[in-house]
Amino acid sequence: MSCEITSDRPTAQSGVRLTPQRAMVLEAIYHSDGHLSVDEVHERVQMLSPYVDLSTVYRTVMFLKQQGVIGELRLDGQPVRYEAVRSGHEHHHAVCSTCGAMIEVDSADLTELSEILSEKYGFTINLVHLTLTGQCSACQAASG
Amino acid sequence: MSCEITSDRPTAQSGVRLTPQRAMVLEAIYHSDGHLSVDEVHERVQMLSPYVDLSTVYRTVMFLKQQGVIGELRLDGQPVRYEAVRSGHEHHHAVCSTCGAMIEVDSADLTELSEILSEKYGFTINLVHLTLTGQCSACQAASG
DNA sequence: GTCGTAGTTGCAAATTTTGGCATCTGCGGG
DNA sequence: CCCGCAGATGCCAAAATTTGCAACTACGAC
Numbered sequence: 001m002s003c004e005i006t007s008d009r010p011t012a013q014s015g016v017r018l019t020p021q022r023a024m025v026l027e028a029i030y031h032s033d034g035h036l037s038v039d040e041v042h043e044r045v046q047m048l049s050p051y052v053d054l055s056t057v058y059r060t061v062m063f064l065k066q067q068g069v070i071g072e073l074r075l076d077g078q079p080v081r082y083e084a085v086r087s088g089h090e091h092h093h094a095v096c097s098t099c100g101a102m103i104e105v106d107s108a109d110l111t112e113l114s115e116i117l118s119e120k121y122g123f124t125i126n127l128v129h130l131t132l133t134g135q136c137s138a139c140q141a142a143s144g
Numbered sequence: 145m146s147c148e149i150t151s152d153r154p155t156a157q158s159g160v161r162l163t164p165q166r167a168m169v170l171e172a173i174y175h176s177d178g179h180l181s182v183d184e185v186h187e188r189v190q191m192l193s194p195y196v197d198l199s200t201v202y203r204t205v206m207f208l209k210q211q212g213v214i215g216e217l218r219l220d221g222q223p224v225r226y227e228a229v230r231s232g233h234e235h236h237h238a239v240c241s242t243c244g245a246m247i248e249v250d251s252a253d254l255t256e257l258s259e260i261l262s263e264k265y266g267f268t269i270n271l272v273h274l275t276l277t278g279q280c281s282a283c284q285a286a287s288g
Numbered sequence: 289g290t291c292g293t294a295g296t297t298g299c300a301a302a303t304t305t306t307g308g309c310a311t312c313t314g315c316g317g318g
Numbered sequence: 319c320c321c322g323c324a325g326a327t328g329c330c331a332a333a334a335t336t337t338g339c340a341a342c343t344a345c346g347a348c
Contacts, residue, residue, distance in 0.1 A: 017295055017344050038334085053298050058335065060296095062220065066241070074218075076206065079334080094267045097210070103265050112256040121247050122281030123238045130276070137266030161314050161325060182304085197328050202305065204326095223304080 024048050025060040026069065035073050035081035071129025075100070085128055092129060096136035098143065103136065168192050169204040170213065179217050179225035215273025219244070229272055236273060240280035242287065247280065 028044040029036055036044075042057045061082055064070045073081040075095055090107035107127055117123045135143075172188040173180055180188075186201045205226055208214045217225040219239055234251035251271055261267045279287075 014346095015295065019296060019344070021297070051298075054334095055299080055336075056297055066220075076210075094261060094265065094269065096267075097270065103267055105261065105265065105267075109260045109264065110257060112260070113254060116253045116256070117238060117249065117276070117278070120253065121238065121249065122284075123240075123247055123249075123276075123278055124284055125238065125276050125278035126241065130274075132261070132269050132274070134261070134267055134269040140266075140268055159324065163314070163326060165327070195328075198304095199306075199329080200327055 020049070021045070021052050021056050022060050022063070024052065025057060026064060029064075029070055029082055030084045032084075035083045037079040037081050039079070041082065068126065068128040073129075073131060075102075075131075083129075090127065092127075092132065094132045094134060094136075096139055097133050098135055098139035101136045101138070105130075105132065164193070165189070165196055165200050166204050166207070168196065169201060170208060173208075173214055173226055174228045176228075179227045181223040181225050183223070185226065209272075212270065212272040217273075217275055219246075219275070227273075234271070236271075236276065238276045238278060238280075240283055241277050242279055242283035245280045245282070249274075249276065 024045045025041055028041050032040075032044070038054070038057055038061060041061065042052070042054050045052045045057060061070065065072050065082070069085060070082045071085050073083060073093060075081075092105040092107065092110065094103040094105050095101070096103075110125075110127055110130070114125050114127060117125050168189045169185055172185050176184075176188070182198070182201055182205060185205065186196070186198050189196045189201060205214070209216050209226070213229060214226045215229050217227060217237060219225075236249040236251065236254065238247040238249050239245070240247075254269075254271055254274070258269050258271060261269050
């Protein structure tokens with residue numbers, strides 16, 4: 001199962017608990033193929049346990065994001081969506097502001113940037129998930 | 145005045161109007177030194193014209209963002225803030241997730257990334273404003 | 289296995305953000 | 319200078335997200 005919650009990454013800090021709610025939220029996101037909105041996560045969690053509150057889902061999702069276990073996708077005009085960060089397949093998103101097309105950007109493409117930030121500013125960028133906006137090739141051709 | 149609204153960048157498209165509300169919102173953001181939340185923008189605009197609605201400020205701010213005239217700053221645990229994009233001083237932000245320190249990242253540092261995206265994916269990134277998260281040098285030293 | 293405590297949750301209420309729609313207005317055309 | 323209308327606004331209501339707080343529970347210590 002791709003959803004080993006007790007594995008390496010998550011909840012390894014002191015004072016952080018693995019509650020069933022968190023497990024269910026994580027599982028819902030991992031088991032979905034695409035990107036889920038908070039509502040969709042909530043729905044799926046409720047199928048397992050009907051009394052999990054929406055606010056808990058919100059809190060959990062923010063927690064998991066900060067833990068680097070899931071990535072957040074904010075496209076304007078749409079609800080915020082979340083996606084599992086699968087090791088070995090880390091990626092970011094480039095969204096076309098004209099047509100909405102979404103391209104997956106390999107994490108490796110940000111290595112250079114990461115190094116610059118580190119050398120120049122001493123800043124270690126967290127490469128969990130980034131959303132970049134711009135224009136895809138098709139729309140450039142069309143408008144240009 | 146640094147707030148020439150009828151200048152090059154903004155509102156040059158067909159069917160886009162320059163309304164007093166937009167002018168006031170832009171002015172508020174340009175004249176402030178730091179980053180303003182939507183509420184703060186609203187307050188300042190209302191000092192000039194009391195009947196401007198909050199929803200108009202929201203819509204305007206989104207519009208200006210898409211026009212590339214202002215940048216959006218989303219730090220979790222804080223309200224969304226907006227900042228003027230001043231030509232000649234384009235920059236992005238790197239935020240330390242541990243201490244909250246905010247570093248201004250020169251736009252030039254993203255040139256490389258921009259080129260990679262263009263060559264590899266045909267995607268032209270919009271370099272108006274980006275917020276990167278990670279850890280600053282001080283917190284890295286402290287934690288490990 | 290039991291205890292104690294800090295971390296979490298559920299619930300309700302507050303706050304923030306978005307959307308619908310009738311009315312208004314900037315601005316290109318005549 | 320006046321018209322017409324797509325684009326904007328204001329106001330109201332709905333939806334989304336956050337917060338306060340008392341009750342609950344995971345989990346390290348004993």
